[in-house]
Amino acid sequence: MSIRRKQDSMMMYGLCLMGLIVLVTLIGPYLVQNDPHIARMDERLLPPSWNYPLGTDHLGRCLFSRLVEGAQITLGISMLVIVTVAVIGVPLGLISGYVGGRLDAVMMRLVDGVGALPEFILAIAIAGFLGPTLLNMMLSILLVKWIGYARVVRSIVLSEKEKEYVLAARVAGSSTWTILWRHLLPQIMSPVIVLAALDVGKIILTISSLSYLGLGAQPPAPEWGAMLNDGRPYFQTVPTLMLYPGIAIMVVVISCNLIGEGLRDRLDVRNRF
Structure with a gap:
């Protein structure tokens, strides 16, 4: 199998994993209709059963339902963060790299200071x-x-703005x-x-951490990192x-990394990073 086919296969594995996670997230609440927030102390720490596919936690809440809602929270927040970061970083990097001068100097000092x-x-x-x-x-x-988005975009703009198509646009009177x-x-x-595809996994790890x-989701929100913290006192008895939640985080991060690596190979932007 050629290197390109291996890369395409890895990307397909990532897409399939992510598709499966999204599918479970969407249809999970209809398969197991347990409220992930209601505590049932008489049903605490139950093993997997028909009513509770993954068992219950220390407060008698359905683990499967909490994982599904946690996926909605974790994936939703990570997507929102990625979009917002790109909306902020891309225009700043474009303007800083193209305009240059004092604006670029101030922007880069800010970026260097925060990125230190x-x-x-x-x-x-x-x-x-x-x-x-x-x-x-x-x-x-x-x-x-x-910061990372502004820095990457600025570096690309610095090399692109001296090319012939940009000079031709200037000569033609383009604003x-x-x-x-x-x-x-x-x-x-x-x-x-x-960069965004590779960053999704990092952001999910940051959210969970x-x-x-x-410092993030507070009880009773079933975010995956918060679920890890809730289960920590019971690790030796009910691991x-x-x-x-640890497996859920690992699978999502791996799938995001596979997709990001596949996109980087397909779009041939390895030299940008």
């Missing part, structure tokens, strides 16, 4: 300062993630707005798409309380 710290440590600090809520967790991730959005934006879309530390 590890993203996860900075997200913990921001989330801890703002307070432990889902909205504040999203804001903390947004404040550290837009800066037209050059940015009609000529330069299409050139940076492939790297941005690949912040929730596990108590499945941590095993199921």
Whole structure:
């Protein structure tokens, strides 16, 4: 099997895994209609059964229903964060790289200053300062993630703006707005798409980690990281309380990485990163 066929196969595996996760997320509530928030202390820590396919947690709540709703929360937040980060970072990188001068200098000093710290440590600090809520967790991730997009887009624009098609557009009298959005934006879309696909897995890990530390989703929200934290005291007696959400996080991150790697190979943007 050629390298290209192996790459395509890995991407298909990722797409199939993600499709299966999305399918279970959509139809799961109709298959098992247990409320993931209602505690039933007389049914706590039950093994898997027909009514509870994955058993119950320490408060008698259906683990399967909580995993499904947790998928909706985790995937929904990660998609919203990715879109918002791209909406912020791409225009800033375009304008900074094309206009240059003092604006570019100020932008890059800001990017360098924020990017000097590890993203996860900075997200913990921001989330801890703002307070432990889902909205504040999203804001903390947004404040550290837009930097990578702005930096990648700026570097591409710096190399593209001196090429003949941009110079021809200038000579033809095209405005800066037209050059940015009609000529330069299409050139940076492939790297941005690949970066976003690879970032989904990282953002899911960040969301789960912040929730596990108590800085994200709060009880009784069934977010996967929060479920890991809930099951931690029972790990030695009922390890499945941590095993199921841990496997869910692992499968989603692997599928996102496979899709991102496949897109990077297909769009040939490996040299951008």
